[in-house]
Amino acid sequence: MMELNKLTAHELIEKLSREEITSDQIVSCLNKRINAIDSEVKAYARVEDGLTSWPVNQLASYNNNRQTGKPANRQTDLQGIPISIKDNICADGLNTECCSKILEGFKPPYDATVIKRLKEAGAIISPLKTNMDEFAFGSSTENSCFGSTRNPWNLECVPGGSSGGSAACVAADEAIWALGSDTGGSIRQPASFCGVVGLKPTYGRVSRYGLIAFASSLDQIGPITKDIRDSALLMNVIAGHDPNDSTSVNIDIPDYTKSLEMDIKGIKIALPKEYFPEGLDPEVKDIINEAINKLKSQGASFENVSLPHTEYAVEVYYIIATAEASSNLARFDGVQYGFRVQDARNKTRNLIEMYKKTRGEGFGEEAKRRIILGTFILSHGYYDAYYLRALKVRTLIKQDFDHVFKGFDCIVTPTSPTPAFKIGEKVEDPLKMYLSDIYTISANLSGIPAISIPCGFTKKGLPVGLQILAKPFNEEMLFRVAYAYEQSTEWHKMKPKL
Amino acid sequence: MEYEPVIGLEVHVQLKTKSKAFCGCSTEFGKEPNSQVCPVCLGFPGSLPVLNRVFLDYAIKVALALNCTVQEKHKFDRKNYFYPDLPKNYQISQYDLPLSKKGYLDIVVGDKTKRVGINRVHMEEDAGKLIHEEDTSLVDFNRTGIPLLEIVSEPDMNSPEEAYEYLTFLKSVLGYLDVSDCDMEKGSLRCDVNVSLRPKGVLALGVKAELKNMNSFKGTKDALVFEIRRQEEILREGGKVIQETRLWDAKLSETFSMRVKEEAKDYRYFPEPDLAPFIISAQKLEEIKKNIPELPRQKLERFVKDFCLSEGSAKILVGIKKDADYAQSCIESWEGKDKKPVVNWLIGPLLFEANKRKCGISDLNIPGGNIELINLIKSAEEAKISNLAAKGVLSESLDTAKLAREIILEKNLYQVSDTESLDKIAEEIIKGNPKSVMDYKQGKANAIMFLVGQMMKKSNGKANPIVARDILKKMLTDGG
Numbered sequence: 003m004m005e006l007n008k009l010t011a012h013e014l015i016e017k018l019s020r021e022e023i024t025s026d027q028i029v030s031c032l033n034k035r036i037n038a039i040d041s042e043v044k045a046y047a048r049v050e051d052g053l054t055s056w057p058v059n060q061l062a063s064y065n066n067n068r069q070t071g072k073p074a075n076r077q078t079d080l081q082g083i084p085i086s087i088k089d090n091i092c093a094d095g096l097n098t099e100c101c102s103k104i105l106e107g108f109k110p111p112y113d114a115t116v117i118k119r120l121k122e123a124g125a126i127i128s129p130l131k132t133n134m135d136e137f138a139f140g141s142s143t144e145n146s147c148f149g150s151t152r153n154p155w156n157l158e159c160v161p162g163g164s165s166g167g168s169a170a171c172v173a174a175d176e177a178i179w180a181l182g183s184d185t186g187g188s189i190r191q192p193a194s195f196c197g198v199v200g201l202k203p204t205y206g207r208v209s210r211y212g213l214i215a216f217a218s219s220l221d222q223i224g225p226i227t228k229d230i231r232d233s234a235l236l237m238n239v240i241a242g243h244d245p246n247d248s249t250s251v252n253i254d255i256p257d258y259t260k261s262l263e264m265d266i267k268g269i270k271i272a273l274p275k276e277y278f279p280e281g282l283d284p285e286v287k288d289i290i291n292e293a294i295n296k297l298k299s300q301g302a303s304f305e306n307v308s309l310p311h312t313e314y315a316v317e318v319y320y321i322i323a324t325a326e327a328s329s330n331l332a333r334f335d336g337v338q339y340g341f342r343v344q345d346a347r348n349k350t351r352n353l354i355e356m357y358k359k360t361r362g363e364g365f366g367e368e369a370k371r372r373i374i375l376g377t378f379i380l381s382h383g384y385y386d387a388y389y390l391r392a393l394k395v396r397t398l399i400k401q402d403f404d405h406v407f408k409g410f411d412c413i414v415t416p417t418s419p420t421p422a423f424k425i426g427e428k429v430e431d432p433l434k435m436y437l438s439d440i441y442t443i444s445a446n447l448s449g450i451p452a453i454s455i456p457c458g459f460t461k462k463g464l465p466v467g468l469q470i471l472a473k474p475f476n477e478e479m480l481f482r483v484a485y486a487y488e489q490s491t492e493w494h495k496m497k498p499k500l
Numbered sequence: 501m502e503y504e505p506v507i508g509l510e511v512h513v514q515l516k517t518k519s520k521a522f523c524g525c526s527t528e529f530g531k532e533p534n535s536q537v538c539p540v541c542l543g544f545p546g547s548l549p550v551l552n553r554v555f556l557d558y559a560i561k562v563a564l565a566l567n568c569t570v571q572e573k574h575k576f577d578r579k580n581y582f583y584p585d586l587p588k589n590y591q592i593s594q595y596d597l598p599l600s601k602k603g604y605l606d607i608v609v610g611d612k613t614k615r616v617g618i619n620r621v622h623m624e625e626d627a628g629k630l631i632h633e634e635d636t637s638l639v640d641f642n643r644t645g646i647p648l649l650e651i652v653s654e655p656d657m658n659s660p661e662e663a664y665e666y667l668t669f670l671k672s673v674l675g676y677l678d679v680s681d682c683d684m685e686k687g688s689l690r691c692d693v694n695v696s697l698r699p700k701g702v703l704a705l706g707v708k709a710e711l712k713n714m715n716s717f718k719g720t721k722d723a724l725v726f727e728i729r730r731q732e733e734i735l736r737e738g739g740k741v742i743q744e745t746r747l748w749d750a751k752l753s754e755t756f757s758m759r760v761k762e763e764a765k766d767y768r769y770f771p772e773p774d775l776a777p778f779i780i781s782a783q784k785l786e787e788i789k790k791n792i793p794e795l796p797r798q799k800l801e802r803f804v805k806d807f808c809l810s811e812g813s814a815k816i817l818v819g820i821k822k823d824a825d826y827a828q829s830c831i832e833s834w835e836g837k838d839k840k841p842v843v844n845w846l847i848g849p850l851l852f853e854a855n856k857r858k859c860g861i862s863d864l865n866i867p868g869g870n871i872e873l874i875n876l877i878k879s880a881e882e883a884k885i886s887n888l889a890a891k892g893v894l895s896e897s898l899d900t901a902k903l904a905r906e907i908i909l910e911k912n913l914y915q916v917s918d919t920e921s922l923d924k925i926a927e928e929i930i931k932g933n934p935k936s937v938m939d940y941k942q943g944k945a946n947a948i949m950f951l952v953g954q955m956m957k958k959s960n961g962k963a964n965p966i967v968a969r970d971i972l973k974k975m976l977t978d979g980g
Contacts, residue, residue, distance in 0.1 A: 092546040105545070112539050114546060214545040218773035247548050248775050326773055329578050332589035333543050337639070357582060380580070380768035389770060 007031040007175045008497070011083050011232045014178065018082055025082030025126065028178070029056050032084060036130075036176050039500050044151045045161075045171035046130040047089045047101055056084075056129055080239060081124030086177035088168050089131035090138060091223065092212040093117045096129060100214050101146035102136045104334045104364030106341040114212020115247065116181060116223050116240045123239045132180055133167030136366045137331065138188055138216040140164050141438045144429055145368045152425065153195060154498040155464055159422040162192030162438075168226045169196040174500055179227045179236060183213055185220045186319050187417075187442025190454035192226075194417035194467025197456045197496060199227045199484070202442075203237065204474045205449035206251035209244030215330040217323040218249075220446040229494045230455065230485040234258035237477060253475055261478040266486040267301030270410045276312035277415035277441055289458035289466045290416050293487065297414070300486055307410070309402040312444060314395050316436060319443045321379055321392035328376025331369065336360035371432065400448035407473045412483055415441050417454040417467035445471055453480040456493040465493075502700040503735060505728045506708075507663050507693060508655035511670060512648050513680045514626060514688040515558045520645035521625045522549030522592065522775075527647075529686060533631075533640035541645035543587030548774050551576075555623065555647040558679040559599055560780065560788050562649055563621045565673050565795055568603030572779055576623075576772040581765070584639055585628040593650075595769040598622035605653075605673070606797050607665040611812040616666050617654030624648050643687075649680075655694065655705070660724035667691065667717045668819065672796045676821045684716050691720055696741070697731045706731075706741060711755060713747040723748040727755050799824055807831055807839040816847045826862035833874050841881045842874070849891045853898055866894075868903045876904040883964050884914055914962065919971060922955070922963060926971045929954045940976055948972055 006014065006028045017023045033056070040049045087093060090100045092110035094117075099105040117127060135145040143151040143166025151166045153159040154174035161170040165182030169192035172180050182189040184202035193200025201224045208223045215221060225236035238259065243252040273294070278287070294304060335357050336342030343359035365373065379388045406413060418438060428435040445452040450471055457468035468487070472479040488494055520527055523540035539547040563570050577595035603618035626646040631638040651670065657663050671682040671689065682689040696708035711727055714720040726748075731741050746755040771777075794802075796818045803814040817827045827846050834842040846861060850873075854861045866873050873894075880890035885908060897904045908914060929951055930937055939947035948969060955968045 090546075098545070100545075108545070110539070110544065110546065112544075112547075211548050212546040215774075246550060248550050249548075249773075325770060329580055329590055329768070329770070332580060332582065333545070333587060335582065335584075335589060337584050338542065338587060339544070353584065377768065380770050382766045382768075385768075385770070 005031055005035075005175070007035045007178070009178070010228045011080070011178050012229075012235055014083055015079070025084075028082070029084055029126065032128075032176065032178070035174075039174060040171075040176055042152065042157055042500070043154055043170050043174050043176065044149060045132055045167045045174060045176050046086075047099070047133045047146070047148045047167065048097060049130060056126070079123060080120065080235075082126065083124070084126040084128055084178055085120060085236075086128040086130070086132050086168060086171050086180040087117070088165055088180070088182050089134050090183055090214040090216075091116065091131075091181060092214065093127055093131075096127070097131060098214070099131075099147075099340075100137045101134050101148055102334075102364065102366065102369065103147045104336075104341045104361070105214075105339075106364075108340045110212070112212065114223075115209035115244045117212060119239050119242075125239075128177065131167075132165070132171055132177075132182075135164035135166070135188075136369050137214070137327070138164040138183060138185055138221075139327075139368045139372055141187070141191055141435055142423070142425070142428065143167060143170075143192070144425065145366055147366060150425055153422045153464075154500055155197060156422065156462070158424055159464065160195065160425050160427075162195035162418070162422060164188040164192075165200075165226060166192045166195075169193050169198055169200065172196070172198045172226050172228060173498060175497070179225060179232050181223055181236075181240075182226045183216075183221055183223050184442075184446065185216045185222075185323060186446050187439040189224045189226060190417050190442050190445075190452060190467065190469060191439060193454045194456075194469075195422040195465065197459075197465030197467075197493065197498075199225075199230055199233050199453065199455050199494070200467075201225050201233050201237070201453045201477070201480065202445060202451060203241060203477055204251075204451040205446070206249055207241050207451070207475065207477065208237075209240075209242075209247040209250045211244055211246040211250075215326075217326040218330060219326060220319075220323060222446075230481055230488050231259065231262060233453070233484075234262060234481050241477075251475070256478055258478060258481055261481040262485045264482050265300065266297065266483055269302040269412070269483060271297065271302050271304050271483070272307040272406050272410040272413045273304055274307050274309040274312065274406070274413060274415060276309055282416070283420050285460045286416050286418075286420065286466055289460075290414075290468060293457040293468045294414065296490055297483070297487060300490065302483070304414075305410070307406050307413075309399075309406065309444070311395060311398045311402050315399060315444045315447060316440055318392045318395045318399065319439075319447060320375070320436060321388050322396065322447075324372045324376035325379045325389050326376070328373045328380065331365075331373055334361065334364065336364070340364070368432070396447050399444055403444070403448045403450055403471075411472070412479050413471040414483075415469045415471070417441060417469040421460050421462075421464035421466055441469060450474050451477045451480055453477075453484055455484045455488060456496070457487070457491070458493060459496070465496075503697040503732050504700045505658055505660075505695055505697055505724070506655045506705055507657040507659075507695045507724065509653045509657070509663060509666060510692040510694070511651045511653075511667070512626075512690045513651065513674060513682060515555060515647040515649060515679050516681060516688075517552055517554045517558060517647050519552055519554075521552050521555050521623075521647040522645055525645065529688075531642055533638070533642060536642045537644070541587070542641055543589075543644075549592060549772075551775060551778075552647065556780075557788060558647070558677075559621070559623045559649055560785065561677050561679060561792060562651075562674065563600035563603065564785070564789055565677055565792055566600075566603040566605055566618045566621060566651070568600035568618055568621055570600045570780060570785055571597065572781075573597065573777065574599060574780060575777040576775045577769045578772050579624075580768040583627070584637070585630050585644070587628070587641060587644060591624060591627065592772055592775070593624035593769075594622035605666065605669055607662065607669045608800070608811050608815045609659075609662055609665050611810055613811065614656075614662065616656045616662075619652040619654050621649055621651050624650060660721040660728070663693065663724055664717055664721040667720060669796065671717075672819050676793055676795055678821075684714070684719075693720060693724060695724060695727055695731070697728065697735060706735075707743050709741065709743070709755075710745045711748055712745060712758070713749075715750065719748060719750050722750075722753060723755055726753060730755065793821070796821075796824070799828075803828075803831075807843065809839070809843060813843060813847055816851070817843075820860050820862075822862045823860040826860075830870060830873065833870050834877070842877055845873075845877050849894050853895060857898075864898060866904075867897050867901050868905075872897075872904050879908070883966060886961060886965070889961060919967070922959075922968055922971050923975075925955055925958050925963065926968070926975055929958065930972070930975060937976065948976075 142160035143163040168180035173196035454467040696706035
């Protein structure tokens with residue numbers, strides 16, 4: 003049988019609608035692939051539990067629906083298409099543990115809004131969640147209580163993070179597509195490292211209800227896909243106002259696949275000089291320049307600009323993100339759910355002791371580091387100096403972008419200053435690790451949408467990603483430029499040898 | 501040296517919205533533990549709060565009724581602390597931008613009005629309830645997320661009575677707005693008190709104690725009486741009051757130290773990122789203002805002006821809206837210009853009967869309604885029946901659901917005023933009490949009252965005492 007797991011969602015939708023294949027065939031291809039290679043890639047969080055729990059009963063009804071069902075709306079109908087989900091997005095009854103010991107065994111009693119929408123569209127939710135850095139704290143998927151995910155292009159390298167599992171499973175054809183979350187680059191950077199397409203939507207475009215919060219004012223859920231059309235297709239389903247999320251915005255959702263029909267003649271693109279510094283990895287620089295030339299040849303014009311407050315982005319980000327995280331993670335205390343230290347010797351049953359031991363044993367190193375940092379930042383006497391000032395600089399960073407978008411349709415940069423690095427290379431040096439998000443963080447701070455698309459390979463065969471950024475709620479511009487580029491290249495069709 | 505207490509109150513009231521502050525769960529009291537919960541109020545990972553608009557409307561109503569200024573821009577903050585009744589380990593509250601600031605509440609103490617400043621009114625969510633058993637502690641999250649208003653007064657009160665009246669008037673205002681039950685026993689109103697003493701005439705504040713754990717208005721007053729005496733004793737003996745939190749023990753009627761206040765707690769407040777900042781438009785304020793009913797203070801002033809009542813009497817009538825409305829309708833039904841008779845009946849016999857029945861005067865459901873009541877009062881006023889008899893009639897009417905006038909007829913209570921039959925009785929009484937007759941004649945004017953009393957007795961209480969007195973006087977003078 004054909005390896006259906008290698009196809010994109012839109013290709014599978016075609017085949018399903020022509021009744022050439024069935025949903026359970028897709029699922030069994032995925033199972034076969036996961037069983038064959040996930041012990042090496044480790045893209046999924048609990049793969050040792052096996053894949054027995056695919057909702058097989060539902061598969062029959064999916065097939066049925068497709069054969070007898072109502073006329074399909076091609077733009078939002080995902081009937082029978084499987085999707086993999088990052089371990090921090092709640093799905094009713096499925097383990098959702100943020101790859102942290104402290105959430106051990108947690109099965110949410112409800113669906114995140116994105117999951118609800120996917121189910122309503124007929125998608126099949128993979129029972130296995132994808133691996134991630136604990137609570138999305140990291141850029142390499144090394145901070146997971148389930149162990150590191152490996153880069154499918156080179157198993158000695160990291161897949162990026164924190165949505166490393168989602169990016170790796172899509173790249174390795176262990177999934178058709180996947181959902182990730184992006185707080186400072188956690189979709190785009192791993193997409194770039196794994197040679198797939200990763201979109202961080204505008205803050206407020208996709209509901210955060212059911213996404214276990216890292217930093218509430220920065221988090222967004224977004225698609226990780228094999229090509230641009232799938233990304234647009236998935237956005238058609240997950241985007242839109244949600245009354246359960248006060249920060250989701252009530253603006254009409256276009257049919258994103260429509261943006262794929264437009265060319266990019268006359269599009270004005272800005273190149274911020276802060277993203278192309280002297281020390282930029284020469285291979286990355288060359289590959290990005292080549293991509294720029296490709297876009298030029300299709301009629302886009304380029305101009306150098308400045309985003310002067312870029313240099314403060316990492317500091318501002320780590321102040322705001324850790325402050326919010328310290329509060330968001332306070333609820334993991336062993337009282338209601340997840341892990342609790344049961345100490346038979348501790349007969350006093352002291353509450354504070356229970357808190358301390360549970361959190362001390364339940365959280366990993368990086369989580370503790372960020373909770374302590376965030377707690378310090380919000381403490382009396384430091385709030386004004388750190389948090390309040392960071393909020394002010396955040397506004398300046400946003401204004402930089404507003405200013406550029408007055409004269410340009412979008413901005414193009416490298417997604418990451420380097421290709422994938424070696425496993426273990428930066429684990430001991432958090433600051434170095436934090437800098438690998440240097441090009442992705444500003445989009446979260448300013449709330450704008452950004453996409454990473456494959457744009458070439460280093461000599462060692464590691465993928466490089468091109469980042470495109472646009473005005474708030476203009477994901478269409480991202481799809482338009484990205485699709486025009488994708489049409490003229492073959493990068494997205496490359497597969498790792500596994 | 502005389503000391504002056506300085507008292508400020510921090511009141512938390514639950515608002516009686518149908519659903520909780522940030523989710524759709526019911527707020528009904530007394531349900532099975534943990535039956536009114538959802539992922540949001542349980543603080544489950546991934547859940548997000550959404551502001552209940554009715555909560556906001558109620559809060560604005562209260563702020564305006566307390567004469568506070570409501571700013572245009574608003575936000576919520578997180579107050580971070582660990583406690584098992586707080587499922588997120590932070591409380592959604594308001595910190596540096598409270599919903600409203602700088603208001604006041606006019607209270608009446610004795611017969612005098614006093615203005616108490618309101619420092620701020622802000623919105624927050626309630627925590628759950630801990631139930632301690634011998635070996636374990638359980639948490640009931642039904643209360644978690646119920647809308648709360650924190651109403652902080654200025655330290656403007658100077659006696660336990662003033663604090664009591666502040667609570668009474670506050671409850672009255674919230675009752676008029678129909679936004680809270682304000683039931684301390686059920687916990688829908690909770691009150692912390694700050695109290696310190698200073699030498700009279702001195703402006704600087706003394707060291708304060710915070711009192712907690714009072715479960716009634718009277719308990720709050722009693723706690724203050726005790727605490728003021730305690731602090732005064734310390735100061736008189738040359739000692740120093742220490743700043744601390746003290747718990748009121750209603751059984752022992754005393755306060756005891758809970759903990760000496762360590763350094764100020766650090767709640768690490770910061771803006772709640774899950775709730776977008778919002779604006780309250782002038783139009784919305786205007787709309788809400790329009791729908792605020794006449795408040796107790798305005799009603800009190802109107803009663804004083806229109807019905808010539810003292811503030812003290814008016815205060816008794818205006819406390820609860822429907823009783824005040826009822827009182828007003830009674831007063832308006834009274835044709836006479838002097839409203840005193842009906843007012844005296846309202847704050848006298850009617851209130852007595854209502855208290856006896858543990859209800860308000862409007863709940864008495866007097867058989868025959870207003871007309872019957874007014875006629876009864878008129879009969880008493882015109883001395884057709886005695887006051888004492890009239891009160892009895894009211895009570896019996898309420899007990900038996902019989903009309904007042906039927907009872908009066910049945911018991912033949914109309915006072916006898918015709919001189920013929922009274923003359924007869926008077927003659928008998930004069931004959932039977934020569935000593936009192938002698939006393940009267942020798943100038944002891946009071947002696948006649950004894951004789952009137954004897955006439956009343958003889959007539960089974962039906963003799964009109966005024967007519968009887970006149971007849972006696974005439975006979976004793978003429979026959980003299």
